[in-house]
Amino acid sequence: MTKPFLKIEHVDKSFSRGAMTNEVLKDVSLDVAEGEFISIIGHSGCGKSTLLNIVAGLTKATKGVVFLQDKVVDEPGPDRAVVFQNHSLLPWLTCYENVALAVDKVFGRSKTKAERHDWTMHKLKLVHMEHAKDRRPAEISGGMKQRIGIARALAMQPKVLLLDEPFGALDALTRTHLQDQVMQIQAELKNTVLMITHDVDEAVLLSDRIVMMTNGPSARIGEVLDVPLARPRNRLELVSDRAYIAARAAVLKFLYERHRFVEAA
Ligand SMILES: Nc1ncnc2c1ncn2[C@@H]1O[C@H](COP(=O)(O)OP(=O)(O)OP(=O)(O)O)[C@@H](O)[C@H]1O
Numbered sequence: 001m002t003k004p005f006l007k008i009e010h011v012d013k014s015f016s017r018g019a020m021t022n023e024v025l026k027d028v029s030l031d032v033a034e035g036e037f038i039s040i041i042g043h044s045g046c047g048k049s050t051l052l053n054i055v056a057g058l059t060k061a062t063k064g065v066v067f068l069q070d071k072v073v074d075e076p077g078p079d080r081a082v083v084f085q086n087h088s089l090l091p092w093l094t095c096y097e098n099v100a101l102a103v104d105k106v107f108g109r110s111k112t113k114a115e116r117h118d119w120t121m122h123k124l125k126l127v128h129m130e131h132a133k134d135r136r137p138a139e140i141s142g143g144m145k146q147r148i149g150i151a152r153a154l155a156m157q158p159k160v161l162l163l164d165e166p167f168g169a170l171d172a173l174t175r176t177h178l179q180d181q182v183m184q185i186q187a188e189l190k191n192t193v194l195m196i197t198h199d200v201d202e203a204v205l206l207s208d209r210i211v212m213m214t215n216g217p218s219a220r221i222g223e224v225l226d227v228p229l230a231r232p233r234n235r236l237e238l239v240s241d242r243a244y245i246a247a248r249a250a251v252l253k254f255l256y257e258r259h260r261f262v263e264a265a
Pocket of ligand 1 (some may be wrong): 015022024042043045046047048049050051216227
């Protein structure tokens with residue numbers, strides 16, 4: 001691999017409460033190339049969100065470092081945009097204003113007002129939401145809210161897009177549409193993406209590599225699977241593709257045979 005764009009180096013994370021310490025992550029290291037789409041999959045509670053939050057700069061690692069283009073990540077910044085499972089739009093602003101707010105914050109000095117407007121509209125078009133630009137979050141569906149959240153994240157032109165189960169709260173059909181849109185956007189913008197998912201098919205469909213985490217406590221990266229499928233990818237054609245079936249089976253085997261989830265007693 002060429003020099004990593006994003007580097008997670010020997011990260012440990014423990015949470016302490018009084019005398020109790022919960023070691024969530026143990027020695028997690030990962031190199032991500034520019035433009036790569038990585039999914040992180042693992043059973044509930046293993047520490048996926050904790051890892052994403054460390055990359056976002058929202059949580060501090062107990063040990064280890066994250067580098068983005070050789071710069072240590074130690075606080076949140078516009079170079080790392082996060083999209084959460086439940087949208088975090090401002091309810092009193094329209095869809096346009098929610099995206100424009102981020103654009104003004106990041107490009108207030110470097111782009112003119114007209115350029116910022118065009119930029120905002122371009123991102124709304126990318127997620128096919130320009131028709132609803134004047135509606136408020138309460139007036140649109142859950143899938144539409146997520147699309148605005150994605151538009152807002154893309155509008156910041158982040159170096160890394162961090163997606164924490166972005167489609168987790170959506171129905172299966174909406175989810176399918178959004179996955180296809182994310183693939184199209186990725187083809188156009190070539191973002192570097194780190195996405196948490198519980199959905200094996202979603203991971204295989206979207207990713208260049210799938211990072212599989214062992215169960216916690218002290219979760220670590222158990223395996224990293226390359227997904228050798230050409231792009232653009234078509235979900236219907238992939239159903240009978242041998243490489244797709246093999247990748248899917250490898251992830252399922254990891255999750256349900258080798259690292260089966262055992263509910264704490
Ligand atoms: N701020 C915090 N303080 C204390 N413990 C925390 C904190 N954040 C996370 N944890 C603990 O860290 C562990 C991992 O949580 P995390 O949310 O990262 O898991 P996850 O893999 O993303 O789970 P899920 O798939 O269910 O969303 C859990 O035991 C959780 O209780």
